[in-house]
Amino acid sequence: MTDGEGPAGPNGHAPGEQPRTGRDLAHAALEAAKAKARERGAPPNLRRGRIGGGGTGQHPRRRRWSGPGADARDPQPLGRLVSRLISDSGWQDTMTNARVFGQWARLVGEDVAEHAQPVTLKDGELTVRASSTAWATQLRLLQGKLLAKIAAGVGHGVVKRMRIQGPTAPSWRKGPRHVPGRGPRDTYG
Template sequence: MAAARQAAKAKPRRKQVPRGTAVGGSRARRRWSGPGADDRDPQPLGRLASRVAADRGWHENLVGGKVFDRWAALVGAEVAEHAKPVKLDDGELTVQAESTAWATQLRLLQRKLLAQIAAGVGRDVVTRLKVLGPSAPSWRFGPRHVAGRGPRDTYG
């Protein structure tokens, strides 16, 4: 430790120059942003957020979020009332319908829905539509699960 202190004392100290002043006696002037726009000027938050998203490659995720956020406006109020988007993965949008009849209807309207979504958020965001019907309750969960048919054996 003593050797490090000696080495630090032996180094010549640089004279600290106030920021923005001329260095070494030259007549260099401070650089002000001036009356024009500059990167150092305060920026609107939206512009900064979009720049960060573009730099980090988040654009696809943000556009995918628009599908979930504007679902009712993209597909219409009636369809949005009976179906909801579940997952967007590699251009495939998974939609959960509330009944098998609505799942069939969504499969028939698939091309029209894809065209409406493409018009609203862009062509390459959603390329395929996967429609799921309602999911049945699972009897396999719970602290006292017993192997076998369980409570369904009394249904018929």
């Protein structure tokens, strides 16, 4: 025998024997793999001639088809998908802040919302800017009721305290270079 020739001869089959087809070669390779597995002591995972077990041709952990129950591939309501996106991305605090700012008029009432606007919400402290000093004083008096209304609307613990600011006076400090001092004194009487 020369190299490359086995007992079957140079063309892959014994003299006087039919040539093997692809199916016969595959069956022989499968039987050889089973024999090697038995020699190693490995349990055969080849059932009904198919690899993977179960006889279905699919991965054993993969779901085959949808049943009558809910499935992750089923259409989902938009609200549920957005809620899942918010929780997976860690945007809960941002969305809570957005609810306070977006629903401000509904939370505190139209008359208060007309004269006061939320500025920032950080670490449970809501900063509100009033349109006049009189409204700032009024908001300070109503602060407890406003906190209760906000807690009822968006949840407890979102806004723990309020910092109310009056309107800001115009700044006379213009440009990077300015002259220190009190500024114009005869304007405000």
